[in-house]
Amino acid sequence: MTFQETVLRLKQYWSDRGCIIQEPYDVEVGAGTMAPETFLRVLGPEPYSVAYVQPSRRPADGRYGDNPNRLYKHQQLQVILKPAPADVIDQYLGSLEAIGIDLKKHDIKFEEDNWEAPTLGAWGIGWQVMLDGMEISQFTYFQQCGGFELDLVPAELTYGLERIVAFLQNVDSVYDIEWTRGVEYRRVRLLEEYQFSKYNFELADVGMLWQLFDLHEKECQRLLKIPDAVLPAYDQVLKCSHVFNLLDSRAAISVTERVGVIGRVRKLALGVATAWMKRNEAAA
Amino acid sequence: MSLPFLLEIGTEEIPDWMIVPALNNLQDMFQALLDQHALGGQVTSVDATPRRLVLRAEGLLDRQADVEELVLGPPTSVGAGAAAGFAKKMGTTPDQLGTQSTAKGEYFSFAKRTQGQPTGTMLARELPNLILKIQWPKTMYWNGKGTERFIRPIRWLVALLGEAVVPFAIAGVSSGNATVGHRILGQPSIPVTIQNFEDQLRANGVILSADERREKIEAGISVRFKPDPDLLHTLTYITEFPTPILGSFDASYLDLPQEVLVTVMRHHQKYLSVEDADGKLAPHFIAVVNTNADPDGLVRHGNERVLRARFNDARFFWDQDQKKALGARLEDLKTVTFQAKLGSYYDKTMRIVRLVSDLWRDKHARRAALLCKCDLTTDMVKEFTDLQGIVGGLYGEVQGEPEEVCRAIYHHYQPISMDSPIPPGASSRRLALADKWDTLVQCFEVGMAPTGSKDPFGLRRAAQGVVRIIVEGRMTFTFPGMRQELSEFLRDRVEYYFRDVRGFAYDEVRACMAAGWNDLLDLEARLKRVKAIRTTPDFEPIAASFKRIKNILKQAQSSESTFESQLLEPGPELDLYNAIRSTKDQPLESRIGSLRPKVDLFFDNVLVNAPDPNIRRNRLALLQNLLTEFSDVADFSEIVTERQS
Numbered sequence: 001m002t003f004q005e006t007v008l009r010l011k012q013y014w015s016d017r018g019c020i021i022q023e024p025y026d027v028e029v030g031a032g033t034m035a036p037e038t039f040l041r042v043l044g045p046e047p048y049s050v051a052y053v054q055p056s057r058r059p060a061d062g063r064y065g066d067n068p069n070r071l072y073k074h075q076q077l078q079v080i081l082k083p084a085p086a087d088v089i090d091q092y093l094g095s096l097e098a099i100g101i102d103l104k105k106h107d108i109k110f111e112e113d114n115w116e117a118p119t120l121g122a123w124g125i126g127w128q129v130m131l132d133g134m135e136i137s138q139f140t141y142f143q144q145c146g147g148f149e150l151d152l153v154p155a156e157l158t159y160g161l162e163r164i165v166a167f168l169q170n171v172d173s174v175y176d177i178e179w180t181r182g183v184e185y186r187r188v189r190l191l192e193e194y195q196f197s198k199y200n201f202e203l204a205d206v207g208m209l210w211q212l213f214d215l216h217e218k219e220c221q222r223l224l225k226i227p228d229a230v231l232p233a234y235d236q237v238l239k240c241s242h243v244f245n246l247l248d249s250r251a252a253i254s255v256t257e258r259v260g261v262i263g264r265v266r267k268l269a270l271g272v273a274t275a276w277m278k279r280n281e282a283a284a
Numbered sequence: 285m286s287l288p289f290l291l292e293i294g295t296e297e298i299p300d301w302m303i304v305p306a307l308n309n310l311q312d313m314f315q316a317l318l319d320q321h322a323l324g325g326q327v328t329s330v331d332a333t334p335r336r337l338v339l340r341a342e343g344l345l346d347r348q349a350d351v352e353e354l355v356l357g358p359p360t361s362v363g364a365g366a367a368a369g370f371a372k373k374m375g376t377t378p379d380q381l382g383t384q385s386t387a388k389g390e391y392f393s394f395a396k397r398t399q400g401q402p403t404g405t406m407l408a409r410e411l412p413n414l415i416l417k418i419q420w421p422k423t424m425y426w427n428g429k430g431t432e433r434f435i436r437p438i439r440w441l442v443a444l445l446g447e448a449v450v451p452f453a454i455a456g457v458s459s460g461n462a463t464v465g466h467r468i469l470g471q472p473s474i475p476v477t478i479q480n481f482e483d484q485l486r487a488n489g490v491i492l493s494a495d496e497r498r499e500k501i502e503a504g505i506s507v508r509f510k511p512d513p514d515l516l517h518t519l520t521y522i523t524e525f526p527t528p529i530l531g532s533f534d535a536s537y538l539d540l541p542q543e544v545l546v547t548v549m550r551h552h553q554k555y556l557s558v559e560d561a562d563g564k565l566a567p568h569f570i571a572v573v574n575t576n577a578d579p580d581g582l583v584r585h586g587n588e589r590v591l592r593a594r595f596n597d598a599r600f601f602w603d604q605d606q607k608k609a610l611g612a613r614l615e616d617l618k619t620v621t622f623q624a625k626l627g628s629y630y631d632k633t634m635r636i637v638r639l640v641s642d643l644w645r646d647k648h649a650r651r652a653a654l655l656c657k658c659d660l661t662t663d664m665v666k667e668f669t670d671l672q673g674i675v676g677g678l679y680g681e682v683q684g685e686p687e688e689v690c691r692a693i694y695h696h697y698q699p700i701s702m703d704s705p706i707p708p709g710a711s712s713r714r715l716a717l718a719d720k721w722d723t724l725v726q727c728f729e730v731g732m733a734p735t736g737s738k739d740p741f742g743l744r745r746a747a748q749g750v751v752r753i754i755v756e757g758r759m760t761f762t763f764p765g766m767r768q769e770l771s772e773f774l775r776d777r778v779e780y781y782f783r784d785v786r787g788f789a790y791d792e793v794r795a796c797m798a799a800g801w802n803d804l805l806d807l808e809a810r811l812k813r814v815k816a817i818r819t820t821p822d823f824e825p826i827a828a829s830f831k832r833i834k835n836i837l838k839q840a841q842s843s844e845s846t847f848e849s850q851l852l853e854p855g856p857e858l859d860l861y862n863a864i865r866s867t868k869d870q871p872l873e874s875r876i877g878s879l880r881p882k883v884d885l886f887f888d889n890v891l892v893n894a895p896d897p898n899i900r901r902n903r904l905a906l907l908q909n910l911l912t913e914f915s916d917v918a919d920f921s922e923i924v925t926e927r928q929s
Contacts, residue, residue: 067600069593084426086439089296093467103468107573107583109522110334112299114422125424125436127297132586133553133571141426141437151429167586172593251619259624 003165003179006099007053010077010159013098014051017091019079022052027235028242031056031117032078032158036234039120042082042142043273044280045151051079053161057242059249062197065190068173069163072196073189077159084141084155092139092157096131100168107132115140115156119241119266121147121273124156136164146273200249209252213243213261220268230275237268287403287446289325289341290478293415294440294464297334300521302420302435307332309419314339317410322348323403331492333524335464337418338492340478344445348400356384357392367392404445408452411443415454427455440464444478466490466524469576489576490524497526501572504528509570510557515550522554523574530558531588535567537595540602543674544664548594551670553587601663609683610676613658620660623741625730629657632722639718643761649711649718652692655680656715659693673697692716699749702785706753713757720746720753728770747777754804755781763802778804782811791924792818798919810917817873818923822880827923829883833907834921836892840904845912847905851898856885857906864910872917883910 001009015021025035032038032054041048054076062072081088089110093103110127115138117123126140140156143149162174162185169177177185220236223229244261247253253261291314298306307330318325318341325344332338357370360383371378374394384393416432423433432438432455441459443450452459462473463481469489476484482492491497498520505528519526537545542565549555549569558568571587578584617630626632637653640646659665659676668675677694681687692715695707707716723746727733734743751774754761763774778801782793788811796810817823837843852858863882867875892907894900914920 068596083428086437089467104575105578105580105582106586107571107575107578108468109574110297111522112297125422132583133555133590134586141424143424149429153424153426153428167589170589172589254619254628258619258621 001100001165001168002181003161003177003185005180006165006168007075007077007161009099010095011051011053013095014049014079017049019049019051019081022050024052024054027238028057029054029238030058030241030245032076033117033122033156034120034238034241035078036231038078038080038156039122039145039269040230040234040273040276042080042145042150042154043148043276045284046280047152048082048154049080051077053077057245059196059200059245062193062200062249064197065175065193068175069166071162071174071189072193072200075161077161079157079159080154081157082154083152088155089139092129092137095157096136099164101131110139113138119262119269120145121266121270126156131167134163134167136160136167146276147270148273148277200246204246204250206247206250206252209243209247209250213240213247216240216243217264217268220271224268224271224275228279230272230279233268233275234272237265237272240265240268285346286324286342287344287346288478289339289344289407289450290442290444290481291339291411292440292442292463292481293337293438294442295335295337295434295438296436297522298332298337298435300334300518303332303334303337303521306418306420306435307337310337310339310415313414313417314341317407317414318344321406321410322400323406331494332521333490333492333494333497334522335467335524336490336492344403346404346446347402348406350400351398353396353398354384355394355396356386357381357394359388360390360392370394404448404450407443407445407450411450411459412452412454431455442476442481444476447477463488466574469525491526494520497523501526501528505530505556505570507566507568507570508559508561510546510559512550512556515554515556519554519572523572525574525576526572527576527578528556528570528572529578529584529587530568530570531555531584531591532568533588533591533595537599538565538567540595540598541678543671543678544598544602544668545595547668547671548598549591551668552594553591555587555591597667598664601667605662605664605675605679606682610655610658610679610685613661614654616661617657620657623727623730623732625732626726629660632726633657635722635726636715636718639722640714643718644714646711646714648686648688649692649714651685652689652696652711652715653718655685655689656693656696656719688712699752700745702748706749706756710757713753713759717750717753717757717759717761720749724750724770724774725766728767728773733769733773743773744777747774748781750774751777751781751804755808758805760803760805775801778807782808786811788815789818791922792918795918795920795922798922799915799917813872814918817876820873820876822876824925826876826880826883827920828925829880829887830911830920830923831925832887833911837904837908837911840893842901842904843908844901844905845908847902847909851902852906853890853899856882856889857903860886860910861906864913872914875913879910 011021022037029035035054037050037052055073056076057073059072061070063070097103109130111130113126113128115124115126122145124140124142126138128135129137129139138158142154142156162177165177166174171177175186175190179185179188216236216239220233223233223236244265311327311330315327323344325341327339327341329340355374358366367378367381370392371381374396376394382393384391416434420435423435425431425433426437438455438457441454441457442461442463443459444461449461450459462475463485465471465474465488471488474484474488485492491500498516501519507530545565546557549557555569555571558566558570560566569591573583617633618628620629622629622632633654637650640649640653656676659672659679662675664675665672673696674694677690680690680693688709688711691709692712695712696716696719698704698707698716707713724743727741727743732741753759779793779797782788783790792811792814796807796814801807849861852861860882863879867878892903894903
């Protein structure tokens with residue numbers, strides 16, 4: 001099964017189970033959790049189930065395309081089931097069968113791995129799902145997000161698509177994955193990995209990044225004072241977060257600065273969550 | 285009638301390390317429930333897999349015994365009206381009342397009979413609370429804000445008393461008689477009885493007994509493997525039906541240090557390492573899978589593939605890391621946080637270097653101090669954090685640092701537990717000590733003392749390490765002045781070490797520590813002496829006398845120690861004084877024998893509280909002197925004696 005077939009089947013599977021199939025959020029994020037479809041939608045009492053592939057950018061993880069398993073940008077399928085149904089694990093296992101994994105011939109384990117994102121004021125309880133000794137998913141019951149205890153507990157399922165497909169296709173390097181018939185992952189993405197590794201580690205203008213960080217922060221703070229501007233304000237948080245990651249990969253943040261900068265992003269994120277909750281209450 | 289009982293709490297996968305304590309907690313609470321409500325019966329077993337906690341008990345009564353209790357009403361003298369009121373209150377008629385004579389007169393009485401509750405009813409009422417009270421390190425909710433909390437979602441409940449279901453519900457899940465099999469090998473709903481429960485589970489891919497699962501793992505391994513009880517325990521509790529499979533890796537990876545290979549296998553993949561006949565690492569591993577077989581070899585192939593990728597990473601990291609020597613990484617430590625309030629690892633490094641230089645003339649320890657944290661910036665340690673220190677030591681070797689320096693870096697995080705060895709060699713110990721001492725002093729400086737079970741910086745471990753390195757490493761290190769909180773914290777660890785680890789009696793430890801504990805080797809020597817003389821016949825009586833002296837001085841509120849020898853009365857008092865003086869130069873061991881009869885005679889014949897205030901003050905001063913005679917060894921009044929006086 002090719003990379004894109006796998007993605008299509010997973011989307012179909014979750015679509016059949018009532019999920020909204022969304023497209024990726026088009027602002028840089030470090031993980032699918034940060035897309036507003038998760039960060040904001042898990043807040044409040046409204047049920048919401050959604051699935052989307054989110055390209056996740058982690059500048060410091062880039063390896064110039066040299067490393068067979070490490071990527072600056074990887075594709076992550078993100079599923080949110082809010083509230084989590086009682087058979088959520090069975091549904092998850094069913095999704096593996098749907099992409100051709102015969103569970104009777106493999107070893108599946110759920111190993112403790114609680115998730116925490118201090119910048120988002122978020123944490124949850126869960127596992128890493130191991131298939132024949134390889135971590136293929138993170139499975140998390142969210143408990144808190146944006147500093148708020150959640151009204152309904154969502155299950156978040158994330159699939160590391162490159163890993164899973166490399167496993168299914170039995171190749172040792174993600175670059176050897178067959179994206180679609182006759183086209184390898186290498187051809188689609190290698191150049192991007194190389195150029196962005198170079199940018200993230202060597203070229204990004206540190207002075208400009210600091211300026212950008214300040215600008216996005218100010219814009220966010222301004223928007224937070226205006227009613228009905230929560231979503232634009234959150235975009236500014238995401239931009240701050242990405243700029244922070246870039247500064248980090250440029251090794252431009254000292255120890256003392258680091259704590260402060262993380263605190264600034266966190267403050268914005270919590271501010272957005274609070275505004276979102278207020279808007280929800282007003283609407284209800 | 286006597287009934288068996290079965291409880292199964294079905295959940296999603298519980299972290300392996302939490303299971304055994306939770307089972308013990310469940311057992312204790314359930315036994316207490318039976319006892320408290322007089323339901324009879326004994327818990328006979330508790331078992332668990334990652335997805336179920338199971339408790340079985342036998343000999344439960346089918347109902348509590350009835351209880352009859354005599355209730356006294358109003359005095360008979362008040363008449364029929366009051367009797368009718370009392371009868372009504374008791375739910376009976378006046379003709380059912382009796383009378384009872386007491387010292388205060390005659391009263392109406394009623395033999396009130398409380399019917400015992402059926403055991404099933406009692407259990408149905410109590411079990412939901414009991415289950416939710418099981419203690420876990422961290423709990424979650426899953427049904428929405430404000431709902432029940434447990435370690436993981438509860439998905440099914442089996443509760444049987446004899447043949448009957450004990451009916452209750454938790455978080456929307458009702459108890460019943462149906463269990464759930466292995467996720468892949470079993471059926472999702474299996475009706476069971478108490479008798480066939482374990483067999484039905486087995487038929488559905490679940491081995492309930494952890495011992496049996498462990499035996500199955502061990503029996504399935506036919507090669508020699510590195511013994512690892514902790515890992516075996518983990519593997520036993522992350523599987524319901526464990527099967528060991530043997531995998532291989534390319535022998536060329538054996539060029540990488542064994543520490544790296546074993547860490548990758550053990551910590552990241554939970555594999556047992558395989559050894560050849562000479563005990564050397566062989567290019568194989570054992571994975572324990574949670575299923576019955578690997579017919580097509582897919583599981584083995586998958587695990588080999590993952591391990592290959594991990595080993596490739598390790599090799600890549602190793603090669604990458606060599607491009608920058610340890611010493612060249614020192615500057616990079618400025619961007620690695622030690623602790624927000626305490627700055628970077630660069631700052632910490634400079635403090636350790638200073639400490640080592642101030643304390644010892646040891647160029648190897650000093651060099652090692654400078655380099656010991658540099659491996660934190662290597663890719664290898666970023667990926668395999670457990671290898672901190674070890675990687676630094678290995679890189680130092682490759683980069684031509686002196687052997688002592690490498691050894692010191694390699695071992696400077698040790699000892700990491702009570703059972704693990706202290707670092708080998710003087711330089712290693714000095715560095716390990718300085719690093720831990722710095723952590724302790726700095727953390728206490730900014731108010732990060734451990735509270736309760738929370739000890740994120742491992743300060744207890746650090747303090748324990750300090751104590752062990754000094755004592756077992758025979759180090760001359762005297763604790764400098766320190767903050768009150770740290771002093772109390774460290775004092776506890778010293779006490780714990782000598783008492784619980786070294787087996788000295790708690791009162792010996794207290795007595796000797798009262799005489800000072802800044803020099804732990806000196807403390808240890810004194811402890812040994814006190815322990816040895818404790819068995820001599822004169823010791824207990826003199827310790828008792830010391831306690832008596834302490835009480836007398838306390839009562840008199842006296843700490844006067846200067847006295848005039850001409851005021852001493854000839855006889856026992858003067859004799860005691862002379863004995864103290866003449867034995868001054870003798871060791872404690874022989875002095876006790878000569879002083880003891882004098883002390884006894886003194887107390888038998890001399891009145892300390894003499895009518896003449898001058899004599900009285902003089903005698904108290906004499907006793908004060910006697911009390912401090914041995915105070916450089918121990919405070920003997922702390923010793924618990926049979927003859928408490």
